[in-house]
Amino acid sequence: MRDARFTPRVFSGIKPSGGLTLGNYLGAIKRFVQTQDAATHETIYCVADLHAITVWQDPKELHAATREVAAAFLASGIDPERSVLFNQSQVSQHAELAWIFNCVTRLGWMNRMTQFKEKAGKNAEAQSLGLYAYPSLMAADILLYHATHVPVGEDQKQHVELTRDIAAKFNHDYKVDLFPLPEPVIEGPAMRVMNLRDGTRKMSKSGESDMERINLTDDADTILRKFQKARTDPAPLPETVEGLQGRPEARNLVEIYAALAGIAPAEVLARHPGAGWGTFKPALAELAVETLSPVSREMARLMADPAEIDRLLARGAERARAIAAPVLSRTYEVVGLLRG
Secondary structure (H helix, E strand, O other), X not given: OOOOOOOOEEEEEEOOOOOOEHHHHHHHHHHHHHHHHHOOOEEEEEEOHHHHOOOOOOHHHHHHHHHXXXXXXXXXXXXXXXXXXXXXXXXXXXXXXXXXXXXXXOHHHHHOOHHHHHHHOOOHHHOOHHHHHXXXXXXXXXXXXXXXXXXXXXXXXXXXXXXXXXXHHHHHHHOOOOOOOOEEEOOOOOOOOEOOOOOOOEOOOOOOOHHHOOEOOOOHHHHHHHHHOOOOOOOOOOOOHHHHOOOHHHHHHHHHHHHHHOOOHHHHXXXXXXXXXXXXXXXXXXXXXHHHHHHHHHHHHHHOOHHHHHHHHHHHHHHHHHHHHHHHHHHHHHHOOOOO
């Protein structure tokens, strides 16, 4: 149930580390555009460059990656007049509120965060404090704007739950109702687009092989080749969604088709009853090219004018600060920090 004290507001972001994939587009950017166009919530989207540096980044590559993510937002339909679009590091309130939340968040909560365990692996002692603590920064990203809804993949739901815990503890400790308890928004097919070579692993920008993923910058021939070589099992498509049980690669390709076409997986199977992969894969590739080519072309046009991207991000940061500064100021007041 929506808390009437807070304006309905969506916040989300994408980290600029490596190239963008079909997974980023279907699982995030496409949804962001749909939310913006529905006009039921204020929409705030950021390029999460502070999150990117939790692991070392080449500075020049980080500049380029930040602009590329911004270009993808814009090319996909994010309107910088209707949505607030900026890169996180231009709004210093993110880092300032994150420190306050570092002092609210309990170590036990952080130790339960599964993504750190997955990313750190057996070498946790060598990881940065930033990588360990970044869920606190993510909470600050969200709560700085009093966001009420956060579109995330299933793997990020735990971080929104942590954000709710932090907001609730802050409100309780200081006896205020300063922060809302945001809701994670997870809906529709292909929210979690999987690896083309292993249907049990998420499609990643940082995967070992480029054949694992469809990049937003891939040309038509490359997209066709990658789908043709995508791993599948010998059986044809089933007649019902239940028939995809235990077939992760088949389910992944069906769900990608469904998300690209804006239909349910059951309708995909109805359109291609019993189809073999030699028929279905080219159809999927054609649909992907039809959907992604306009985005790729517009991204290339935008990237050719980095000064314009920088101008739009700076303007977005100015708008973001106008929302963030009063929230941070009130937070300092509540905590008891003296301000001149």
